[in-house]
Amino acid sequence: MPDxxxxxxxTINKKVCLLGDFGVGKTSLVRRFVYERFEDKYLxxxxxxxxxxxxxxxxxxxxxxxxxxxxxxxxxxxxNQIRASYLRGAAGIMLVCDLTRPETLHHLPSYLxxxxxxxxxxxxxxxxxxxxxxxxxxxxxxxxxxxxxxxHIPYYLTSAKSGDGVEAIFRQLGHLMMTHQx
Amino acid sequence: MIVPExxxxxxxIDQAGDPQDSPADPSLEDLRQILFxxxxxxxxxLEANLDRLEHQVNDEENLVKMxxxxxxxxxxxxxxxxxxxxxxxLYPVIGKVVQRAVREAVSDLARSLDAQVxxxxxxxxxxxxxxxxxxxxxxxxxxxxxxxxxVVTDVLLIHHETGLLLYHLTSDYSVTSDIxxxxxxxxxxxDFSQDTLGGDDEGGLGEITYSDQHIMIETGRxxxxxxxxxxxxxxxxxxEMREAINEIESAHAEELRNYQGDAQSLAPVEDTLRPLMETxxxxxxxxxxxxxxxxAVGGLTVLLVTCVLFTYWVxxxxxxxxxxxxxxxxxxxxxxTATLIPTLTATPTPTxxxxxxxxxxxxxxxxxxxxxxxxxxxxxxxxxxxxWLLTGPSLDSPRTGVILPLGERVELLAQYGKWVQVRxxxxxxxxxxxxIPARWLGIxxxxxxxxxxxxxxx
Numbered sequence: 001m002p003d004x005x006x007x008x009x010x011t012i013n014k015k016v017c018l019l020g021d022f023g024v025g026k027t028s029l030v031r032r033f034v035y036e037r038f039e040d041k042y043l044x045x046x047x048x049x050x051x052x053x054x055x056x057x058x059x060x061x062x063x064x065x066x067x068x069x070x071x072x073x074x075x076x077x078x079x080n081q082i083r084a085s086y087l088r089g090a091a092g093i094m095l096v097c098d099l100t101r102p103e104t105l106h107h108l109p110s111y112l113x114x115x116x117x118x119x120x121x122x123x124x125x126x127x128x129x130x131x132x133x134x135x136x137x138x139x140x141x142x143x144x145x146x147x148x149x150x151x152h153i154p155y156y157l158t159s160a161k162s163g164d165g166v167e168a169i170f171r172q173l174g175h176l177m178m179t180h181q182x
Numbered sequence: 183m184i185v186p187e188x189x190x191x192x193x194x195i196d197q198a199g200d201p202q203d204s205p206a207d208p209s210l211e212d213l214r215q216i217l218f219x220x221x222x223x224x225x226x227x228l229e230a231n232l233d234r235l236e237h238q239v240n241d242e243e244n245l246v247k248m249x250x251x252x253x254x255x256x257x258x259x260x261x262x263x264x265x266x267x268x269x270x271x272l273y274p275v276i277g278k279v280v281q282r283a284v285r286e287a288v289s290d291l292a293r294s295l296d297a298q299v300x301x302x303x304x305x306x307x308x309x310x311x312x313x314x315x316x317x318x319x320x321x322x323x324x325x326x327x328x329x330x331x332x333v334v335t336d337v338l339l340i341h342h343e344t345g346l347l348l349y350h351l352t353s354d355y356s357v358t359s360d361i362x363x364x365x366x367x368x369x370x371x372x373d374f375s376q377d378t379l380g381g382d383d384e385g386g387l388g389e390i391t392y393s394d395q396h397i398m399i400e401t402g403r404x405x406x407x408x409x410x411x412x413x414x415x416x417x418x419x420x421x422e423m424r425e426a427i428n429e430i431e432s433a434h435a436e437e438l439r440n441y442q443g444d445a446q447s448l449a450p451v452e453d454t455l456r457p458l459m460e461t462x463x464x465x466x467x468x469x470x471x472x473x474x475x476x477x478a479v480g481g482l483t484v485l486l487v488t489c490v491l492f493t494y495w496v497x498x499x500x501x502x503x504x505x506x507x508x509x510x511x512x513x514x515x516x517x518x519t520a521t522l523i524p525t526l527t528a529t530p531t532p533t534x535x536x537x538x539x540x541x542x543x544x545x546x547x548x549x550x551x552x553x554x555x556x557x558x559x560x561x562x563x564x565x566x567x568x569x570w571l572l573t574g575p576s577l578d579s580p581r582t583g584v585i586l587p588l589g590e591r592v593e594l595l596a597q598y599g600k601w602v603q604v605r606x607x608x609x610x611x612x613x614x615x616x617x618i619p620a621r622w623l624g625i626x627x628x629x630x631x632x633x634x635x636x637x638x639x640x
Contacts (some may be wrong), residue, residue, distance in 0.1 A: 087345030
C-alpha cells in the first residue's frame with residue numbers, strides 16, 4: 001500500500017496506543033500489521049514498544065499518506081503508573097480484549113479512565129481478538145456490542161493469527177482520526 | 183614478679199634488703215644455681231631473643247624483608263574483603279593524583295604538539311595557524327581539537343507530547359535506519375526515565391551515551407531537540423541547541439501547541455537547525471574574516487605586481503645602459519652643416535598706393551647656408567683572436583652573441599680602461615657595436631685621445 005504513493009500527497013503522522021490486559025494479543029496484532037524494528041524486550045523493560053505503519057487513505061477526494069506510530073503498551077500491572085505518560089498526545093486508541101477471557105473486556109474501563117484523563121480527544125476502536133479460537137470463545141458478540149454501544153465506538157473481531165480484521169480495524173481507526181483532522 | 187615462697191624464706195637478707203648481694207657465702211650462690219639454673223637459662227635465652235629482635239627492628243632493611251610478605255598478603259585480603267571501603271578511602275588521594283597526572287599528560291601533549299607545529303611547515307599547518315590566529319587559540323589547541331573528532335550525524339526536532347518527528351536533518355554518517363521509530367522510542371525512554379526518576383516536564387533526560395555516540399537532548403515547551411553526535415562536543419554546543427529550540431518555539435508556538443501531525447508548516451525550521459548540523463565541519467569565514475582575507479590577497483597581489491614591474495624596470499635600465507645593439511650605419515657622407523651668416527636680401531613689399539611703386543628694402547634676417555666641415559677619420563684595429571663581443575666593458579656584461587673572428591677588421595669607437603668599444607661591419611650596411619678587451623685588438627698606432635674615456639662609463 002505505501003508503494004502506491006502519489007506525488008504531493010499530504011503526509012500526516014498520528015500516534016496510536018494499544019491498550020488491554022496482558023496476553024490479549026496487542027503485540028501480535030502489531031506484528032501482523034506493521035513494520036517493526038525494535039524487539040519485544042522493550043515491552044518488558046520500559047513497558048512500551050514503538051512501531052510504524054504507513055497507509056494511503058482516500059478521504060474527501062484527497063489522498064493522504066497516514067503514518068501511524070503505534071505505541072504498544074505493556075498490559076502488565078507493573079506499568080500501570082507509567083502508562084498515562086505513554087498515552088500523552090495519542091490521536092487514536094485501540095482497546096484490545098481477548099474473546100476467550102471475558103475479564104479482559106471487563107478491565108477495559110480502567111484503561112479508558114487513564115485515556116480520558118490524558119488524551120480525551122483521541123478516537124477509540126475496540127479489537128476483540130483471537131477470533132480464530134472459536135471453540136474457546138467465552139465472550140459473545142452481544143456482550144461486546146452491549147459494551148461498545150455505551151461508548152459509541154466501533155469494534156472489530158480480529159485474529160492476529162489469521163490476519164482477519166487486522167488491516168480493516170487499523171484502516172478504520174485511520175479514517176476516524178482523519179475525520180477529526182480535516 | 184612472683185618469687186617462690188621457698189626462695190624468700192631461704193635467701194639471706196642484707197641491710198639494703200637485697201637477697202642477691204651477699205658475696206660472703208658462696209654456698210648460697212651454688213644453691214641458687216642448683217635451684218634456679220633452668221629459670222636462669224630461660225632468662226638468658228629470652229634476653230638473647232630480645233637482643234635479636236631489637237637488632238631486627240632497628241635494622242630497617244631486615245624489617246622490610248621480614249614483614250613484606252605478610253603485609254602484602256594482608257593488604258590483598260583486605261582489598262578482597264572490603265573493596266568499596268578501600269576505594270572510598272583511597273579516592274580522595276588517588277583521584278587527585280590521577281587528575282593531576284592526566285592534566286600534566288595533556289599539557290605535555292599540547293606542548294609537544296605546539297613545539298612540533300612551530301618547528302614544521304606545510305599547508306595544513308599553515309591553515310591551523312591561520313585558524314589559531316582568528317580564534318585566539320594556540321596552534322596546538324587547534325590541532326588537538328582536530329584530533330578529537332566531532333561529527334553531528336542527525337538533528338531531530340521531536341514533538342514533546344506525541345513523540346512524533348517534526349523535522350529531521352541527517353548526514354552521510356547517520357546510524358538510524360528508521361528515524362520515526364527512533365523518535366518514538368526516544369520519547370518513550372524519556373517518559374519512562376522522567377516517570378521513574380522524577381523531574382519536571384522541561385527537565386528530564388539530557389543525554390544518552392553509547393560508546394562514542396551521544397544523543398544530546400535539549401527540551402523546549404512543546405518540542406525537544408535530539409542531536410546525535412559522534413565524538414566530543416565542542417564547548418558551547420548545548421548552548422547552541424538551547425538557542426535553536428527557543429528560536430523554533432518562539433517562531434512556531436501556535437503550530438507546535440496544536441500539532442495535528444502535519445509537519446509541512448515546520449519546514450522553515452531547517453534554517454535554524456542547519457548550523458547545528460554543520461558544527462564540527464570546517465568553519466565558514468565570517469564577513470570580517472572574509473574581508474581580511476580579501477585584503478590580504480589583494481595586498482599580496484599588488485605587492486607581487488609591483489615586484490614584477492620593478493624587476494622589469496631594472497632590467498630595462500640595465501638593457502638601456504649597455505644595449506646589445508645592431509645599428510644601421512649609413513655610409514659616411516659629407517654632412518652639410520648649417521652656419522649662421524647674415525646676408526642682405528631684397529624683399530619686395532607690395533603697397534596699395536594709387537600709384538604703386540616698387541621699392542627695395544634691405545633687411546638683416548639671417549639665412550642658413552650650407553657649408554661643409556671636416557670629419558674625423560675612423561680608427562681601425564685588427565682582432566688578435568676569436569673574441570666575444572660583450573655589451574659592456576667588463577667580463578660580467580652580457581654577451582651580444584657575436585664572436586669576432588681572428589683578424590677581423592673593426593672600427594674602434596672608444597676606450598675605457600682595458601676595454602675598447604668596437605664596431606663590426608656586417609652585410610647590407612648593418613653593423614654591430616660592442617666591447618672587447620683591448621689586448622685582443624691590434625692597432626698600428628696609439629689610440630687617438632678623443633676616443634679614450636678615462637672616467638665615465640660610456
